Amino acid sequence: MDKSDYLDMYHQMVLIRRVEERAAELYQQGKIGGFLHLYIGQEAVSTGLISAREPQDRIITAYRDHGVAINAGIPAKEVIAELLGKATGMSKGKGGSMHMADVKKNYWGGHAIVGAHLPIAAGLALGDQYQGNDGVTICMFGDGATNIGYFHESLNLSKVWGLPVLWVCENNMYGMGTSVDRASAVIEIRQKAEGYKIPNERVNGMDVIEVRKVAEESLLYVRSGKGPYFLEVVTYRYRGHSMGDPERYRLKNEVEKWQEEDPIGIYRGFLLKQKIAKAVELDEVENMVKAEVQKAVEFAETSPEPEPEALFDDVYVE
Numbered sequence: 001m002d003k004s005d006y007l008d009m010y011h012q013m014v015l016i017r018r019v020e021e022r023a024a025e026l027y028q029q030g031k032i033g034g035f036l037h038l039y040i041g042q043e044a045v046s047t048g049l050i051s052a053r054e055p056q057d058r059i060i061t062a063y064r065d066h067g068v069a070i071n072a073g074i075p076a077k078e079v080i081a082e083l084l085g086k087a088t089g090m091s092k093g094k095g096g097s098m099h100m101a102d103v104k105k106n107y108w109g110g111h112a113i114v115g116a117h118l119p120i121a122a123g124l125a126l127g128d129q130y131q132g133n134d135g136v137t138i139c140m141f142g143d144g145a146t147n148i149g150y151f152h153e154s155l156n157l158s159k160v161w162g163l164p165v166l167w168v169c170e171n172n173m174y175g176m177g178t179s180v181d182r183a184s185a186v187i188e189i190r191q192k193a194e195g196y197k198i199p200n201e202r203v204n205g206m207d208v209i210e211v212r213k214v215a216e217e218s219l220l221y222v223r224s225g226k227g228p229y230f231l232e233v234v235t236y237r238y239r240g241h242s243m244g245d246p247e248r249y250r251l252k253n254e255v256e257k258w259q260e261e262d263p264i265g266i267y268r269g270f271l272l273k274q275k276i277a278k279a280v281e282l283d284e285v286e287n288m289v290k291a292e293v294q295k296a297v298e299f300a301e302t303s304p305e306p307e308p309e310a311l312f313d314d315v316y317v318e
Helices: 003-028 043-051 066-071 076-083 117-131 143-147 149-160 189-196 208-226 252-259 263-273 279-302 308-312
Strands: 058-060 137-142 165-171 200-204 229-234
Touching: 003 043, 003 066, 003 076, 003 208, 003 263, 003 279, 043 066, 043 137, 043 165, 043 208, 043 263, 058 117, 066 076, 076 279, 117 137, 117 149, 117 165, 137 143, 143 149, 143 165, 143 189, 149 165, 149 189, 165 189, 165 208, 189 200, 189 229, 200 208, 208 229, 208 263, 263 279
Parallel strands: 058 137, 137 165, 165 229, 200 229
Antiparallel strands: none
């Protein structure tokens, strides 16, 4: 990567953090309906992964999808407009927080049903395999999804058919309010891939450089025709499962301990230590992001609501 690539990754991580913080404010003001799952603390995961992909690689994820959308190249203004249910949102105001998608950018969306998008990922990969494409499907999901039947069916089939899938478990320690060790017989999630003879690896999800490096290697493996690969990315969410989460299941000092290893702070330190960028340059990026998010919020709040007739649009494929 050259300097602009490093700075672009920093821009994306800070942008995700600021968009999510504003989203929390807008939710509390009653401007966002339904559920809202924030990505704060997990920015290094999607940024590192998606920075390593090729244009033909597909991305599909669960409901904590705002940050992934930004990494996929969707403007912040379209993300916030979608959160507010506006016609200018990426899903025309019909998807909201949990169903952001843009097929033109090979972003196949967020999915609200836990684990239900894993068979879809297998299908996307099967389509690429059938057509002889060299695209890889990057499927992201939480640790809770690994206890669901869809997970086992999808991993098994991907290995049987040698599908080009990179399975990525974002292990943020909790499935809603239940810790991994209380819900899963296997605490080290990557070991679940062993049952299907899928090569696997565990990576520090708070370090974007480490995530990118492992993503590059695993994508190369899958693209070479060797079949699926499994990554367990260990990360942590700083906010609750969703905005309505009282967070009674974890202690304050646990959150504070993880915040000491903040992914944005770690990456900023790396850029400064390696003399890739100066502090003033990184401060400038943060100021640009602040202005960008403010404009995005103003755009979203002044955008029109979808027309009633739009309810019947996009029901069938043209």
